[in-house]
Amino acid sequence: MKALMFGWEFPPHILGGLGTASYGLTKGMSECGNMDITFVIPKPWGDEDKSFAHIVGACNTPIAWRDVSWEQIRDRLGRYMDPQEYFNLRDHIxxxxxxxxxxxxxxxEFSGRYPDNLLEEINNYSIVAGVIARTYPCDVIHSHDWLTYPAGIHAKQVTGKPLxxxxxxxDFDRSRGNVNPTVYAIEKDGMNQADHIITVSNLTRKTVIEKYNIDPAKVTTVHNAVEPLSEEIKAINIPRNTKEKVVTFLGRITMQKGPEYFVEAAAQVLxxxxxxxxxxxxxxxxxxxxIRLAAQRNISDHFHFTGFLKGKQVYEMLKASDVYVMPSVSEPFGISPLEAMQVGVPSIISKQSGCAEILTNAIKTDYWDVDAMADAIYSIITYPAxxxxxxxEGKKEVDEIKWVYAGQKVIDIYNKVIYR
Structure with missing residues (x-):
């Protein structure tokens, strides 16, 4: 089965959970067998893992004819694609x-990020999708998140294949309800045009049905999973200070993630x-x-801000931690607690997160219940048992949450829309 996927991020260059989930799911699907996946991103960097998916860069796809030689393309684009691929794409302008x-x-040109002109890049991506969809045969089109819905819709119009x-x-998750009407319109159009919708949790499924007026029969939940640890990650050994415990929040410091509740809980524990x-x-x-709130609570000498961490740095931070806390206000899924539990870090998660639907061996509190969160942190660092x-038990549980299982569920959905 051939799948044409549109994404926005792909490891190792990621800015959030979207890239991690796209990678894990794609790899899990390939492990199920009989899958040929072409994965499109706005801007590849050349060091992506191509062992289970063919990576195509929108920024390397011509949409206007240029008289260029094979040697020119080899020199310019050689690390991203076979030069012949450029000419194949050029034939489909x-x-x-x-x-x-x-x-x-x-x-x-694409930034490969989330620039100020994001809506323009989304539109440009959908234009490029027309050339790509004409070049790569597929049985099904799969669009990851709202940024790629217009590209998926265009590809569906070109090929007639299910989306x-x-x-x-x-946007209800990202904005705490203060929804951007332009983003909502893109999301709603994607949902209306899709043959089927996959959500990462029942929480998100409920939002899609109720806030976007989508038929429940059209929406299926496929929970995310976690990649097995590499040997490099397993080998990380962080010396621990036995006198001091470390409690970590790891994620975007935005209102969706509830960072202020973490600071308030920290003040109570201290x-x-x-x-x-x-x-x-x-x-x-x-x-x-x-930073100002920590100062106001007079806990700055016990509070540290690391800045953005990626790849190996994430696991170094987790392995240095005694407790991981995810106090998200609205978290469609939340892979980071699974990553923490994978390396044996007890986790506290908000009941308003999708992963709370599948995790048993994590402590769950309401995001706003700072007292309960502080009590949970204090209990974990105080009682060794x-x-x-x-x-x-957390590690044991998470080791059984595998992308290959999620991948098979997605393939079953593909079969449903292809052969209905």
Whole structure:
């Protein structure tokens, strides 16, 4: 079965959970066998894992004809694609896009990030999708998150193949209800045009049905999973300070993630036990506000801000931690607690997170219940039996949450829309 996937991020260059989930699911699907996946991203960097999916860069796809030689393409694009692929794509240009701002290869430049002109990049991505969909034969189209829905819709119009969209989050999650009407319109159009919708949790499924008026029969939950630890990650050994405990928040410092509740819980714990260090790992628009809040609570000498961590750094931070806390206000799924539990770190998660639907050996509190959160942190760092129970049983549980199982569920959905 051939699947044409549109994504926005792909490891090792990721800015959030979307890239991690896209990678894990794609790899899990390939392990199920009989899958040929072409994965499109706006801008590849050349060091992506291509062992289980063919990576295509929108930024390397010509949408206007240019008279270039094989040698020129080899020198410019050789680390991203076979030069012949460029010419195959060039053969499928379907309109005159010379009015657009293009480079000397007839391609649109993409940032590969979330720039100020994001809506323009989303539109450009959908234009490029027309060339890609004409070039790579497929049985089904799969669009990851709202940024790629217009590309998926265009690919469906070109090929006539069924479209599956994957809702990793909605704007209701990102904005605490203060929804951007333009984003909502893109999301709603994607949902209306899709043949089937995959959500990462029942929480998100409920939002899709109730807030976007989608037929429940059209929406299926496929919970995320976690990648097995590599030998490199297993080998990380962080010396521990036996006198001080470390409690960590790891994620974007934005209102969706509830960072202020973590700071308030930290202040409560430090009133009872001064031998604790709290770490807020990540970056985001609320970072300066959190630095000020820690100062106002007079806990700055026990509170650390690391900035954005990626790859190996994430696991180094987790392995240095005694407790992991995810106090998200609205978290469609939340892979980071699974990653923490994988390395034996007891986790506290909000009841408002999708992963709370599948995790048994994690402590669950309401995001706003700072007292309960502080009590949970204090209990884990104070009572060794509780710490050991959560550490051992948590790891055991998460080791059985595998992407290959999620991948098979997605393939079953593909079969349903292809052969209905």
């Amino acid at each position: 379907y309109a005159d896009f010379n009015y657009m701002h293009l480079n000397d290869l007839g391609c649109i 599956v969209i994957h809702v990793h989050a909605t 009133r009872k036990n001064n031998n604790v260090r709290f770490v807020m790992a990540g970056s985001g628009d609320m970072m300066n506000k959190m 509780m710490y050991q129970q959560l550490k051992i």
